[in-house]
Amino acid sequence: MAKVSLQNVSKFYTGSKKSKVTAVSNLTLEINHGEFMVLVGPSGCGKTTTLRMIAGLEEIDGGSIHMDDTKVNDLEPKDRDVAMVFQNYALYPHMSVLENISLGLKLRKFPKPEIAQRVEEASVMLGIQDLLNRMPDQLSGGQRQRVAVGRALVRRPKVFLFDEPLSNLDARMRIQMRMELTELHRKLGSTMIYVTHDQAEAMTMGDRIMVMNNGSLQQVAPPLTIYRKPVNQFVASFIGSPPMNLLKLHSVKITDQAHLPGTDSVGILRLPGEVVIGENVHHVIGFRPEQGHLLEEDELLTHDSSKTLLIKGSIQWLEPTGADIFVHVLAGPHKIIIRETSEMQWKVGQQVIIKVPEEELLFF
Numbered sequence: 001m002a003k004v005s006l007q008n009v010s011k012f013y014t015g016s017k018k019s020k021v022t023a024v025s026n027l028t029l030e031i032n033h034g035e036f037m038v039l040v041g042p043s044g045c046g047k048t049t050t051l052r053m054i055a056g057l058e059e060i061d062g063g064s065i066h067m068d069d070t071k072v073n074d075l076e077p078k079d080r081d082v083a084m085v086f087q088n089y090a091l092y093p094h095m096s097v098l099e100n101i102s103l104g105l106k107l108r109k110f111p112k113p114e115i116a117q118r119v120e121e122a123s124v125m126l127g128i129q130d131l132l133n134r135m136p137d138q139l140s141g142g143q144r145q146r147v148a149v150g151r152a153l154v155r156r157p158k159v160f161l162f163d164e165p166l167s168n169l170d171a172r173m174r175i176q177m178r179m180e181l182t183e184l185h186r187k188l189g190s191t192m193i194y195v196t197h198d199q200a201e202a203m204t205m206g207d208r209i210m211v212m213n214n215g216s217l218q219q220v221a222p223p224l225t226i227y228r229k230p231v232n233q234f235v236a237s238f239i240g241s242p243p244m245n246l247l248k249l250h251s252v253k254i255t256d257q258a259h260l261p262g263t264d265s266v267g268i269l270r271l272p273g274e275v276v277i278g279e280n281v282h283h284v285i286g287f288r289p290e291q292g293h294l295l296e297e298d299e300l301l302t303h304d305s306s307k308t309l310l311i312k313g314s315i316q317w318l319e320p321t322g323a324d325i326f327v328h329v330l331a332g333p334h335k336i337i338i339r340e341t342s343e344m345q346w347k348v349g350q351q352v353i354i355k356v357p358e359e360e361l362l363f364f
């Protein structure tokens with residue numbers, strides 16, 4: 001296990017017509033000994049490039065990378081003691097599972113008994129002892145994935161790098177492998193850097209999550225901090241499903257609060273006292289679907305709502321998920337999603353009031 005530090009790391013590619021593509025820009029980050037760091041972000045944001053630079057498969061154009069106290073900028077991949085698991089598994093089709101797993105050790109001239117012992121240990125850990133003599137095309141996707149992990153595992157590297165390893169698996173298998181990899185991390189205590197664009201995977205697996213966009217680091221924090229205290233609108237809308245509700249306040253006209261309810265107007269009825277809207281203030285209010293509550297219009301009078309955001313709108317669409325229901329509400333220019341329990345009988349077209357406690361609101 002090792003600590004990995006990136007300081008102002010940048011990577012540029014040459015795009016079409018010799019234009020410069022910034023793949024990663026000034027990335028500064030420290031990944032601790034034994035940490036499970038999840039790297040998330042939309043397609044093209046620089047996740048794979050970041051991993052490849054750490055692995056040494058890609059030269060860096062600026063900054064430095066350290067593993068523990070050693071600067072590795074100029075070290076060959078084989079001298080960095082990292083192992084990478086790719087999205088497409090990259091197994092050799094003409095080699096058996098056993099040969100695939102042991103190849104890296106053979107090339108490094110490990111003695112045979114040592115190789116046998118490591119393969120045995122890894123295959124027990126991954127539950128693939130019975131598959132060692134099969135060829136890759138005789139395996140299911142999940143089994144191939146385990147073999148790819150096994151190949152990394154036997155190397156006992158200081159750092160494991162995973163690039164979207166589960167994206168070719170079906171939903172059920174992904175959840176299974178997610179648990180297995182988390183368990184593996186717990187057993188090994190190795191430093192792992194795990195790329196995904198699946199935010200649910202990020203939330204459940206990471207000790208910390210780093211969110212990237214357009215080659216830049218947006219936020220790095222434990223999952224719940226990222227969920228509850230996103231530093232900007234990008235993080236707020238990228239993490240969470242459905243995403244956080246974001247209301248642009250510069251387009252808000254607040255209706256006469258004295259005439260609640262029964263007013264015909266739709267939109268934001270009341271903002272909590274602390275929110276001041278000036279002419280040119282482009283504030284954005286955010287809240288998660290589960291932080292809002294729906295009231296039927298005439299319920300409002302019975303609630304004390306001086307410390308709440310109140311929004312009036314009509315139900316546009318209902319999205320039942322089983323345990324809960326996502327209620328899509330249109331309120332003036334704002335589209336808002338509220339998570340409610342299924343028993344409530346909401347109907348499309350119904351007029352409702354959304355109530356959000358002041359302390360749940362975020363401002364951007």
Ligand SMILES: Nc1ncnc2c1ncn2[C@@H]1O[C@H](COP(=O)(O)OP(=O)(O)OP(=O)(O)O)[C@@H](O)[C@H]1O
Pocket residue numbers: 013014015021022023041042043044045046047048049050197
């Ligand atoms: N060899 C290359 N030549 C030119 N541009 C490249 C090259 N490799 C990557 N890029 C560009 O660098 C940026 C980052 O790419 P990268 O592969 O790191 O994204 P990613 O976050 O892994 O995306 P995905 O989720 O789709 O895998 C993208 O704009 C991509 O088009």
Ligand SMILES: [Mg+2]
Pocket residue numbers: 047048049
């Ligand atoms: Mg990628």
